[in-house]
Amino acid sequence: MLARRELRPGFWLVFRREIDWLRRRPFLLAFVTIVPLALMALLTAIFSAGLATRLPIAVLDLDSSDLSRSIIRMVDATPDTAVAVRAGELAEGRGMILSGKVHGLLMLPQNLERDVFAGRRPEVVFFYNTQTLTIGNLTLRGVSAAVPTAAAGIRLSLRTAQGQPIEEAEAALSPIPVQTHALFNPTLNYVFFLLAAILPSLLQIVVVTASAYSVGIDVETRHRLRILRRLGGGLWPAMAGKVLPYTVVFLMVLGLSDAVLFGILELPLRGRGWLLDIAGLLFILSCQFLGVLLALLLKPTASAVSVGTLLTSPAFGFMGIGFPRLGMDAFAYGFGAILPGTWYLTARIDQTIRGTPLDLSWKPILVLLAFVVGFAGLVALRLESMRAHAARDAAGALPALKEALP
Amino acid sequence: MKKVLTVFRDEFRRIFALRPVFAVLIVGSAFYAVFYPQPYLNEALRDVPIAIVDGDGTSVSRELARRIDATSDIAVTLVLPDLVSAQREVYARKIFGILVIPKNFERDLLHGRASPIALYADASYFLVYQRVSGGVTAVARTVGAEVEAARLIGIGVDPVLANAASDPMQLTAVPLFNPQGGYATYVLPGAFVLLLQQILLMGVGLLGALPGPVPAENATDCPPPGPFATVAGKMLAYLLLEAVILPLYLLALPYFYGLPRLGGVVPILIFAVPFVLSVSGLGLVVAAIFKNPLSVQLVLAAIGWPFFFLAGFAWPTEVIPPAVHMASLLVPSTSAINGFTRLAQLGAPLADVRAEFLMLWGLALFYGGIVWILEVRRRRPDRRNVRIAVA
Numbered sequence A: 001m002l003a004r005r006e007l008r009p010g011f012w013l014v015f016r017r018e019i020d021w022l023r024r025r026p027f028l029l030a031f032v033t034i035v036p037l038a039l040m041a042l043l044t045a046i047f048s049a050g051l052a053t054r055l056p057i058a059v060l061d062l063d064s065s066d067l068s069r070s071i072i073r074m075v076d077a078t079p080d081t082a083v084a085v086r087a088g089e090l091a092e093g094r095g096m097i098l099s100g101k102v103h104g105l106l107m108l109p110q111n112l113e114r115d116v117f118a119g120r121r122p123e124v125v126f127f128y129n130t131q132t133l134t135i136g137n138l139t140l141r142g143v144s145a146a147v148p149t150a151a152a153g154i155r156l157s158l159r160t161a162q163g164q165p166i167e168e169a170e171a172a173l174s175p176i177p178v179q180t181h182a183l184f185n186p187t188l189n190y191v192f193f194l195l196a197a198i199l200p201s202l203l204q205i206v207v208v209t210a211s212a213y214s215v216g217i218d219v220e221t222r223h224r225l226r227i228l229r230r231l232g233g234g235l236w237p238a239m240a241g242k243v244l245p246y247t248v249v250f251l252m253v254l255g256l257s258d259a260v261l262f263g264i265l266e267l268p269l270r271g272r273g274w275l276l277d278i279a280g281l282l283f284i285l286s287c288q289f290l291g292v293l294l295a296l297l298l299k300p301t302a303s304a305v306s307v308g309t310l311l312t313s314p315a316f317g318f319m320g321i322g323f324p325r326l327g328m329d330a331f332a333y334g335f336g337a338i339l340p341g342t343w344y345l346t347a348r349i350d351q352t353i354r355g356t357p358l359d360l361s362w363k364p365i366l367v368l369l370a371f372v373v374g375f376a377g378l379v380a381l382r383l384e385s386m387r388a389h390a391a392r393d394a395a396g397a398l399p400a401l402k403e404a405l406p
Numbered sequence B: 001m002k003k004v005l006t007v008f009r010d011e012f013r014r015i016f017a018l019r020p021v022f023a024v025l026i027v028g029s030a031f032y033a034v035f036y037p038q039p040y041l042n043e044a045l046r047d048v049p050i051a052i053v054d055g056d057g058t059s060v061s062r063e064l065a066r067r068i069d070a071t072s073d074i075a076v077t078l079v080l081p082d083l084v085s086a087q088r089e090v091y092a093r094k095i096f097g098i099l100v101i102p103k104n105f106e107r108d109l110l111h112g113r114a115s116p117i118a119l120y121a122d123a124s125y126f127l128v129y130q131r132v133s134g135g136v137t138a139v140a141r142t143v144g145a146e147v148e149a150a151r152l153i154g155i156g157v158d159p160v161l162a163n164a165a166s167d168p169m170q171l172t173a174v175p176l177f178n179p180q181g182g183y184a185t186y187v188l189p190g191a192f193v194l195l196l197q198q199i200l201l202m203g204v205g206l207l208g209a210l211p212g213p214v215p216a217e218n219a220t221d222c223p224p225p226g227p228f229a230t231v232a233g234k235m236l237a238y239l240l241l242e243a244v245i246l247p248l249y250l251l252a253l254p255y256f257y258g259l260p261r262l263g264g265v266v267p268i269l270i271f272a273v274p275f276v277l278s279v280s281g282l283g284l285v286v287a288a289i290f291k292n293p294l295s296v297q298l299v300l301a302a303i304g305w306p307f308f309f310l311a312g313f314a315w316p317t318e319v320i321p322p323a324v325h326m327a328s329l330l331v332p333s334t335s336a337i338n339g340f341t342r343l344a345q346l347g348a349p350l351a352d353v354r355a356e357f358l359m360l361w362g363l364a365l366f367y368g369g370i371v372w373i374l375e376v377r378r379r380r381p382d383r384r385n386v387r388i389a390v391a
Helices: A002-007 A011-023 A026-032 A034-047 A066-077 A090-098 A112-117 A133-161 A166-173 A190-220 A222-232 A235-264 A273-297 A301-312 A330-337 A340-354 A362-404 B002-017 B019-035 B059-070 B083-091 B105-110 B126-154 B159-166 B183-209 B227-256 B265-290 B293-310 B322-328 B332-344 B350-379 B383-390
Strands: A055-061 A081-086 A104-108 A123-129 A178-183 B048-054 B074-079 B097-101 B117-122 B170-176
Touching: A011 A026, A011 A222, A011 A235, A026 A034, A026 A190, A026 A235, A026 B293, A034 A190, A034 A235, A034 B293, A034 B322, A055 A066, A055 A090, A055 A133, A066 A081, A066 A104, A066 A112, A066 A133, A081 A133, A090 A104, A090 A123, A104 A133, A112 A133, A123 A133, A133 B170, A133 B183, A178 B126, A190 A222, A190 A235, A190 A273, A190 A301, A190 A340, A190 B293, A222 A235, A222 A362, A235 A273, A235 A362, A273 A301, A273 A340, A273 A362, A301 B019, A301 B293, A340 A362, B002 B019, B002 B183, B002 B227, B019 B183, B019 B227, B048 B059, B048 B083, B048 B126, B059 B074, B059 B097, B059 B105, B059 B126, B074 B126, B083 B097, B083 B117, B097 B126, B117 B126, B126 B159, B183 B227, B183 B265, B183 B293, B183 B332, B227 B265, B227 B332, B227 B350, B265 B293, B265 B332, B265 B350, B293 B322, B293 B332, B332 B350
Parallel strands: A055 A081, A055 A104, A123 B170, A178 B117, B048 B074, B048 B097
Antiparallel strands: A104 A123, B097 B117
């Protein structure tokens, strides 16, 4: 009795077949589990420091005065920069930047101290490497925090020397101080900013290509699709049975990586967890159906996988994390809009660090839902048309066969 | 030598004969060259929208807002009555910063008291945060220095001394190599190297995994090429191919996209030789591990892109855990992105990238050696077959 019930066509039969099939293909199983997890572990290790501190810079001290030494001490004391080397001359410092030993060179000119107290406004020059933009800006942040602090001390003494009361002098140092608050990521932690966005982008590549591959193999032998449909007892149960085993696997991979992000790296969850889960599910489903659609439209499977790679592997740039979508031209903005990852990252940022109010959180989730419905609809349409084609071919072949037979 | 040339000719022909390989190496190269740089072409983020909550409403506070709006970094798009309504606009991603000018801003300033303003900048996108905080701070400092100098002059201090007292020691920051701080100039030189590696890895991986069309017709006359000739001939074929694609990516594309290049052509091409050899070697090793062309494609699709973050380009090498960094040196792009960027963008002489250059030669020998050993093994007569033949 039990065996018969198990063999009844329907969703579960296709689901079980797929799991059996996956068990017999260790490569595919590894590709959807071990490969993304290992890459995520690697990326997590890279960014584990969270903040880039004590970046090495060189100092060229031509003054060797109390003032220049105190500036060097202050630059070394900021969290961003560390004075790693003393350069003997400008060319030496330049060479150290070229060979990548240091990220910048601070030059303290001759007679610095004398000129400062004579009111001649000498220049302290900081050369920094902006070829590596973020790193260069970090070193600049360190130096431009330290040098004005040193200058402030001088200004204070210049004023009190002129007989100004100390409170008034202090207020005059910075007439319009800006109290800057970094909303949502006060420590400017790279784990919350970059790593939290890289991991889903990586999953997007794996999900799209793996889906194209697993379905492509079924498409390549024509009768396989018919068998699947018969096993499922209809189009929709067959599709669900084919797709959902992978959904479960990918959700587990996403869950594991999120467990590390939230549990160990302490990514805040200021929004709603359930909304994040819904977004994750819709993101994975939309990537899966995108992959399936590619497999149905492009033959052989290799082409489907190639196109999937072409679309998803440069996707990170289009999703607007490093360079925001705000600054992109129309093409890049538009392409970003048709990537599921763009909307998932928006939803993720909303629900993790931003804690966006509920009524403003729905847009990316509704877009993802539209993707799932749209891609799944297109998959169904394509399957129906392939079936109609096959039926017509068979109908055309039958009379021809009869004629050919004596 | 003749055998090397035979292998070279056959392999080179396979690049154009095998459809998937052609698609990756030729079509893929062309596609990425156009497609990949698109998000970065505007170079800089301009006119980031922010809101002003002006609790003061005086001519000085309006003047401050006007001067912030006039910078190329920031645009003041909204003037809102309170912080709460402004925060909602931030959540809705309509604006990316809120500048709060408190009541009595003008009065305090004119009375010589410190008159602080508060900036709330969206730090969920770092580039946005940098623009907004940098722009507002710079304007506030300039306006502040003007006010201070004006006040000192007002109480009878000599204008030169007044300026010196408000800014006794100027810090001049000189950005090198990418003076505009352009994002494309920053990211594309490294990304092009990564793309070259990714395309070549995929192409060579497929060439190694796909069964080829039957090679030369005279193959029956002479004995098959030895393992060394096979490896050398293939490498030669990949070198010739990259002699076209690599200058396109590292010289023509940067020129086309207007990226500055300080370095000469010759050092770049010299540095390219071990890069191409090591990537080709790695591609053949990947092919030997996964055997099936589809598996090669899938694995390389997934692992190719994260290599970018190993190179110390987006994230400084100094803070990557040392063990991870050591392991990352096994991937050619880690050394190659640093080497090529320094040669081309910084104009460093070859001597300054000696470590990277030697590392790439080491990788070329290492992966080439593995491929050679695999070839030797492949040629060893299969014992089972021999036994059957004897029986």
